[in-house]
Amino acid sequence: MSRDVANRRLRAGIVGGGKGSFIGAVHRVAAELDGQAEIIAGAMSTDPQRAEESARSWFLQRSYASYQEMAEQEARRPDGIDFVIIATPNHMHFPVARAFLEQGIHVVSDKPMSLSLEEAREEVALVERSNVIFALTHNYTGYPAVRQARYLVQQGEIGEVRKVIVEYIQDWLMKAEEETGNKQASWRTDPKRSGIAGSVGDIGTHGENLLEFVTGLKIASLSADLTSFVKGRQLDDDANMLLRLENGAKGLLTCSQIAAGEENALSIRVYGTKAGLEWHQMEPNTLLFKQAGKPVQVLRTNQGYMSDESKAASRTPAGHPEGFYEAFANIYKMAIADIRRVESGEKPQGGYPTVYDGLRGMLFITKAVESSQKNAAWVEMKDE
Amino acid sequence: MSRDVANRRLRAGIVGGGKGSFIGAVHRVAAELDGQAEIIAGAMSTDPQRAEESARSWFLQRSYASYQEMAEQEARRPDGIDFVIIATPNHMHFPVARAFLEQGIHVVSDKPMSLSLEEAREEVALVERSNVIFALTHNYTGYPAVRQARYLVQQGEIGEVRKVIVEYIQDWLMKAEEETGNKQASWRTDPKRSGIAGSVGDIGTHGENLLEFVTGLKIASLSADLTSFVKGRQLDDDANMLLRLENGAKGLLTCSQIAAGEENALSIRVYGTKAGLEWHQMEPNTLLFKQAGKPVQVLRTNQGYMSDESKAASRTPAGHPEGFYEAFANIYKMAIADIRRVESGEKPQGGYPTVYDGLRGMLFITKAVESSQKNAAWVEMKDE
Amino acid sequence: MSRDVANRRLRAGIVGGGKGSFIGAVHRVAAELDGQAEIIAGAMSTDPQRAEESARSWFLQRSYASYQEMAEQEARRPDGIDFVIIATPNHMHFPVARAFLEQGIHVVSDKPMSLSLEEAREEVALVERSNVIFALTHNYTGYPAVRQARYLVQQGEIGEVRKVIVEYIQDWLMKAEEETGNKQASWRTDPKRSGIAGSVGDIGTHGENLLEFVTGLKIASLSADLTSFVKGRQLDDDANMLLRLENGAKGLLTCSQIAAGEENALSIRVYGTKAGLEWHQMEPNTLLFKQAGKPVQVLRTNQGYMSDESKAASRTPAGHPEGFYEAFANIYKMAIADIRRVESGEKPQGGYPTVYDGLRGMLFITKAVESSQKNAAWVEMKDE
Amino acid sequence: MSRDVANRRLRAGIVGGGKGSFIGAVHRVAAELDGQAEIIAGAMSTDPQRAEESARSWFLQRSYASYQEMAEQEARRPDGIDFVIIATPNHMHFPVARAFLEQGIHVVSDKPMSLSLEEAREEVALVERSNVIFALTHNYTGYPAVRQARYLVQQGEIGEVRKVIVEYIQDWLMKAEEETGNKQASWRTDPKRSGIAGSVGDIGTHGENLLEFVTGLKIASLSADLTSFVKGRQLDDDANMLLRLENGAKGLLTCSQIAAGEENALSIRVYGTKAGLEWHQMEPNTLLFKQAGKPVQVLRTNQGYMSDESKAASRTPAGHPEGFYEAFANIYKMAIADIRRVESGEKPQGGYPTVYDGLRGMLFITKAVESSQKNAAWVEMKDE
Structure with missing residues (x-):
């Protein structure tokens, strides 16, 4: 073409x-x-x-x-x-x-x-x-603060990663919504349309992708405890996991769609030998940077001190909140730029989630379900 | 047409x-x-x-x-x-x-x-x-949580309004940016292009409009102390005001472009005989509803319990943050709908700021400057 | 003795x-x-x-x-x-x-x-x-974070002070509590026992003292609008004030006991030519330090980076919250140390509010009432 | 006696x-x-x-x-x-x-x-x-907001518990403090004086006790992954655990003393079939009550709507923060009252952690270490 x-x-x-x-x-x-x-x-x-x-x-x-x-x-x-x-x-x-x-x-x-x-x-x-060009809308990596988090890790600002805590908890499936004609709920809880996992596929994969994006580290193995709390539901609506990353770091990942009172609470915390990072999707324009022994710094999107990559993902001056749409649009922005490049004979430059992220996500789903079926035994997250 | x-x-x-x-x-x-x-x-x-x-x-x-x-x-x-x-x-x-x-x-x-x-x-x-159709982009009234605040006042949920605190503080003009070739700064500090006021016109009017929108009350009189902190600047970059509303309520309004470390901190607090309300533009999807003697309620945009008007101003499920663009777009959404109506021979329905809000804004600027020139004497905010 | x-x-x-x-x-x-x-x-x-x-x-x-x-x-x-x-x-x-x-x-x-x-x-x-030794329990200056705020101002970390916003708002007198047999309410609303002011004396003076303590600046003049919102109440239950400080800085001070849903919301924000400070009594172990163009720093009590004076006012390691009692006890701690000194023939070292702070407080009450009686005219806050 | x-x-x-x-x-x-x-x-x-x-x-x-x-x-x-x-x-x-x-x-x-x-x-x-009388200072259960959390669970306000997330993370041992002459660090990392666990014993037990106190449920089994991140350290300085409670609820517990930038971040979140609860030790006077489909309620200590037991654990009016000392003092208050009772021939009434809580704590330590030694295999938390 x-x-x-x-x-x-x-x-x-x-x-x-x-x-x-x-x-x-x-x-x-x-x-x-x-x-x-x-x-x-x-x-x-x-x-x-x-x-x-x-x-x-x-x-x-x-x-x-x-x-x-x-x-x-x-x-x-x-x-x-x-x-x-x-x-x-x-x-x-x-x-x-x-x-x-x-x-x-x-x-x-x-x-x-x-x-x-x-x-x-x-x-x-x-x-x-x-x-x-193939882009996968793991949209949460489109947030400027998430880009900054990855940048700080890459720059060595937090040192060697030791501990990661990722959460993605919601409550919208805490009752049997699938039995009330809710289309969103009905396909997501149906193995034929959703796959082998419920919450793990729907939101857990966002957590996994975010973790690997920010830390630049692969999950080496996981121990997952999946539960279907709502009676009659065939797929998991909650999962708790222990993680071990390829560098020896340890982690926790939890996803849930039965966490009463939670809206769309995706968050990541990363702790290294020098500093920690904390980000919450529901206050997306703020990134906490926690250097040991120093005041916590509140990094804000599109401030002058942010990295070029993070600023490129912002459209408004600091203090003018950007949200879900804008982060999602950043995935498109990068993908569209690459489509233009490819169509003009240039090399694509990426920056958005690709087919390989998609493969990691499917591996994550597969291994989490496998681990849970083995009573949360450790399972390696690699594609043999 | x-x-x-x-x-x-x-x-x-x-x-x-x-x-x-x-x-x-x-x-x-x-x-x-x-x-x-x-x-x-x-x-x-x-x-x-x-x-x-x-x-x-x-x-x-x-x-x-x-x-x-x-x-x-x-x-x-x-x-x-x-x-x-x-x-x-x-x-x-x-x-x-x-x-x-x-x-x-x-x-x-x-x-x-x-x-x-x-x-x-x-x-x-x-x-x-x-x-x-004439719409004025006092965009901050486009936020769903602001719509909800107005709704709660209209419903009598906070009782009779007694006290209002409105702030709009920034720091981007705390130095003489206008002397560095910053186009945004240069016209805003130039009376020929900006008018008789600096911060009061640029952001104070947003505060005034927000206050009258949410409370449904007019400012009756004001006592304003305007200052140009940056040397050589012709227009105010800071203002503090006492307000008296038409119903006897009292208030404070402050705007500043020299408040070091502040980004775009617009907020409103309204206290009535029954309850209080608090909203911050930088966390726009949350509205605090403070009923005396009861737990503070954290109202969140697009939750089922929000008013129809507020929900109509939301596009994403609760927890998927909407921001500055989306609020701005709500003004357009309503104006465009009215343009369609007018072009189809229907009656416009409004909901967005109009030419009358524009007049109030110009009155506010005029009276604030007049009061300040009289050493913060009380000046009535009405158009004789 | x-x-x-x-x-x-x-x-x-x-x-x-x-x-x-x-x-x-x-x-x-x-x-x-x-x-x-x-x-x-x-x-x-x-x-x-x-x-x-x-x-x-x-x-x-x-x-x-x-x-x-x-x-x-x-x-x-x-x-x-x-x-x-x-x-x-x-x-x-x-x-x-x-x-x-x-x-x-x-x-x-x-x-x-x-x-x-x-x-x-x-x-x-x-x-x-x-x-x-005479110590006055303006207890809020006993908080370690308040001591740190003063220290930062003294060290020139915020530059020359330009703007101050002080609030002390509560709701416990939003109804006529004095008519229900509430002893606390009854003497506080009785001019014979409380003096010429209500909220201004009870809590406004804390705000005034905090402001002068943190900034090291005196209030030069004020324009005060006092109100008794509750029917039949003889003393003010709400006040809004414009302030001018001795160095040319401007400010706002508000105190209220009718602010529905507010508990004991004392806060101070100070903005200088270099940075800003923000402290809230209800989250007392945190001080926000807002340097222009840099990430906001979250200063926390008893961290190693705090000043010696602030650390001396802390008793627990960072993260173990200290509160109202501990701040109050700091006033006592310093006064008791001075009593020991005086009794041992040593010179007192101070650090706590004294009889001169008490005089400033009474001057503040007197001038605020005077200003309000003159329709919020500017009144100088000095003792002729 | x-x-x-x-x-x-x-x-x-x-x-x-x-x-x-x-x-x-x-x-x-x-x-x-x-x-x-x-x-x-x-x-x-x-x-x-x-x-x-x-x-x-x-x-x-x-x-x-x-x-x-x-x-x-x-x-x-x-x-x-x-x-x-x-x-x-x-x-x-x-x-x-x-x-x-x-x-x-x-x-x-x-x-x-x-x-x-x-x-x-x-x-x-x-x-x-x-x-x-034997009282064990699991002091964190002394906080009024924690008492309220337990009360709400007991009253059925959150329904049947499904999910629990408990964290207790700090950073003070992220370096080899024990080699610098720090007495606190030295005994805590020494098996002879600390026992078989490091962070799990020192702070993990507080998490375990808090969880069982608030939910009224016992941990049935756990899968624990303990790590000693600091070179040469004999005891764990970090742990991640999957939990299963006696009623079928699932949970996560993590404790860490290497979480860079964290002070004393103990928190608990409980999600039931009706509502959720969230409490953070570093903002101890607030309890979030999250009823599905309703606004989150911000419960504040010593407000009139709190339970009698919670109010009995408060000493100051709402908005006057109480902290670590006061919570600790509540354990003493209850224990001292029981000592008075016993000495007067009355029956003790409890309310504070006892020798049985102490036994649970030692069981938790023992089983967590056992699980970790078995590569995080599930281990039942009962005393055979």
Whole structure:
């Protein structure tokens, strides 16, 4: 492929994300926020009427009945889409990605990357064989403060990492929402559409990705205790894990969707031989930097003292809060820049989560479930 | 005017906001965030090259050398803009607004509304004579938690208001930034472009508007002590005020651009005969509700217990932080909805700051400066 | 006087503070906390039975029917008290102090120092003529973080002070508690026992003292707007003030006892040409240090980096919270050390609020009321 | 024993706690804070000179060279001590307790209760055979907000407990302090004086005790991963644990003394089927109550809505912060009240941690170490 993308917004298509979806609108806002792309086509639902209505409410130029049709037709059009956004339940992530990858259309996919580890491996191979940009929306790494946290670790400011505590706790599934017609709840608790894990796949993987992103270290092994607290639920809605990182650091990771009164409490704390770091998604513009024996420093996004990379992820002056959309948009910003580069014959520069992060995520899910089935025995987190 | 706006994004033009402007990009993101409008034309700078470059970087379809030209030509085109965004320094707010108002083009203008109280009065008259939507971006009232605060006051949940404390303090002008080539600082400290007030006009008016919005009460009189702490600065960079509200409540309002270490610390606290309210712009998704003798309640945006109006101003589930852009976009969302209504022959419904808020703001500036010149004597805040 | 105090706890007597008093028990705990003094005698109530019962419940060795009797008898005893604690309503502060001062007995008195400015002047004269230690329990200056704040100002770390914001807001008098038999409320709202001011005397003076303590600057003039919100109340329950400090800095001071939902929210913020400081009494072990352009530093009591003076005011390792009692005890600790010094023929070293702070407090009350009576006209805060 | 304790402060002796000790002074302040007891005798150090100097600096009436001598002599005196305070390193807790228990003297002991599980069992037997009060200073359960947390659980306000997260993290041993002559560090890292665990015994047991106190549930089994991060250190300085409670709830417990930048960060979060609770020791006067679907409530100590038990543990009005000493003093307050009861022939009422809590603590240490030695295998936490 080689499109002329120089003097225009990129054209995007979306699969899924129709009415009733939370994440569809998030992708739209995030993809378009920097004025670098516009969604013009969609296969927004498997239900034709919903697909049509959804497309119309977004003023899309073209609405398709199926993603396959969209992939084929858009690939042929001179004004076809430059990239596709995958905003479906988990089980469709891989088939949809494959359809567009095979047409040479760039992909921005929701996570987890696939339904199974096998699919994930196949997806890696597909992307490696292609010349397309593949970005996975582990959106929380898009926050400027998270970028700064990684930067401080990279600069050696916290010394050698010893201890990591990652939490991602919510309460929205503390009752059997899946039995009340809640679409979001219903696919997430259904193994056929969600995969072998519930909370571990839905939010635990964000924690795992955040941990490996910030520390630059791989989880070497884990001991996981998964629970389904809500009666009749087939997948886990809570998990507690002990972690051992590749450098000998130790850690805890917990995810839960039954933690009463918690909204979307993702946080990470990293402690090294020199200093500690603390970040909370719900107050995302602040990063605590805790040097031993010195006053804790409250680092704030887009202040002059932040790293260039962190500042590049900020759009407003310090004190003008940026949030979930803006972080999500940062993943798009970097992916779109890479699509422009690739289409102009330049080398992509990355910065966003890739197919390899997707593979780690599927490995994490697989190993966590395996460990829990063995009564929380230690399981190595590597792909044999 | 009567355009068919039913099945498309609205078309917007922008005056000002070219390269180097902070607020230009804010307007673009905010105007487009909900997928209901697209900026397609601009007169983005009085410097022709900067205008052209700015327009190109935004992929605008049409770039004009002057706002007058843009007003005339766009009014004539069948595919002309539906509304104009005014993102210039203060002294241009009124002339630009007048040019577009006279062409029957809807206006979204930055604040303060004009350079002088006289202009503000004229602007009110112009809007009243026209059939256009005029929205003023007192963006902080766009926050869902601020909407909830107003709702609780309206519902009588805090009883009769007795005491109000409003702060808007920053530090970015604590040194003579205007002498270092900082464009933002240079026009804001220049009476010709900024008007008779510095911090009082730039941020104090946001405080005044927020106070009257949330309490539903007018400031009856004020006693203001304005200071220019930075040597050589012509306009105030700090102000402390005593307030008396129309119902007998008392208050404090302080604004400052020399408060070392403060970013964009706008906050409001309201105390009534039954309960108190507290909101901080830098943690915007939280509203504290303090009923006497009961536990303080931490109200969080988009939770089920929030008012319909507040929820309508939220886009993400609770715990997924929304920030400055999203609040700004709420002003646009409401204004755009009204533009659609007016163009379809329906009655506008409001909800966003109007030309009357603009008049109050200019009155506030005028009276605060007058009081300070009289050694903080009490001055009534009404337009004789 | 010259007692041998070397190898024993000091002996204290208390006037007031009997059953039903809040502050009596505070004085007992604070005076005894460091094991350097013991309360052994008291004239704890004007009601003989309550006096007796109160003394017994504290296991006091001697209970007196009147403070005059106590002053005379204790002065004569070889094992008489070394100092007296005054924990009565305001109107008794001065007469009781005088009685003990005249016997050469050291005094620790509650604030405000007297009922009127005249009494305060007389008290200053009395103390100056005597050789006794006089300490006034402006206890909030006893907090280690407040000491650190003063230290940073003294070291020039914040530069020249420009702006000060002091708040002391509560809600416990938001209803007519004085009509419900609440003893605390009843004397505080009674001009005969409380003096010419309500909230201004009770808590506003703490704010004034804290401001002058931390900044090392005197308030030059003030413009005060006092209000009695609760019907039938004779004294103010709310006040808003503009301040001008002797160096040209500007400020705000507000005190309120009708701020619904507020407990005991005393705070101070100081902004200079280099940095800002922020401290909240309700989270007393933290001091925010806000250097322009650098990360905010969270200073924590008893960390190694704190000043010697601040560390001397801490008793527990960082992270083991100290509170109201411990700060109060710091006033006693310094006063007791000075009593030991004076009794050993050494020079007192101070550090605690003195009779001169008491005079400033009475001046503040007097001038605030005067300003408010003149519709918040500027009044100089100096003793002509 | 049957002493007349009615009209006097109780007389206490102390073993350990001499100069250089942190906890000695804490016990003194806590024991004496409510004016119900006075320390008059001590065997404050095994070094005779330090013992003597320490006693003198506290103005003690009697100083002993050994605890055995003190136990024997005080038991014989008509004015002997009523209870003994044990403030030694761990290895002396049991022998000292035994010496005084055998003399029928009441005991307030530091934790962990003993050096080994065997000693703990023997101590239980000793106390059961005696008629003395035995209190263990798991001081963190003395906080009013912790009492409220337990109360809410007991009242069913959070429903059935599902998930618990307990943390106790510090940084003071992140370097080899034991090699720098730091006495506190040196005994705590020495198996002979500290026992088989380091951080798990020193602070992990506080976490365990807090968890069982608040939830009213026993830990059924645990999987523990203990680490000694500092080179050459024999005992753990960090631990991560998975927990399973007796009712099927799951949990995490982590303790660390190498968490850079953390002071004394003990916290507990409990999530039930109806609501959650959150408490942080470093902001101890606040308890968050998180009912699903309702605003989070900020419960504050000594507000009218708190439970009677919680209010009984508060001494100051809401907003006047109480801290570490006051919580510690609550353990003493309850224990002293029980000593008075027992001496008056009444039944003790408890409320403070007992010898059975001490046994649980030793069991926790023993099982955590056992689990870790088995590579974090699940180990039941029961005494076979």
